Amino acid sequence: MCRSCGTIADVDCAIGPAPCLTASDDHGFVIDQAEVTYWGTCPDCLTTRIA
Numbered sequence: 001m002c003r004s005c006g007t008i009a010d011v012d013c014a015i016g017p018a019p020c021l022t023a024s025d026d027h028g029f030v031i032d033q034a035e036v037t038y039w040g041t042c043p044d045c046l047t048t049r050i051a
């Protein structure tokens with residue numbers, strides 16, 4: 001998700017180590033899915049910022 005314009009791009013797979021995909025406290029829930037949001041700057045905003 002772009003911090004600048006809010007554009008969202010879906011990512012199918014996470015690559016690299018996952019430090020906290022296991023909840024430290026599941027509050028009694030049986031967890032079958034985790035959702036990760038990557039925050040950053042999209043290519044459009046990056047280009048605008050540089051130009």
Ligand SMILES: [Zn+2]
Pocket residue numbers: 002003004005006007041042043044045046
């Ligand atoms: Zn953007």
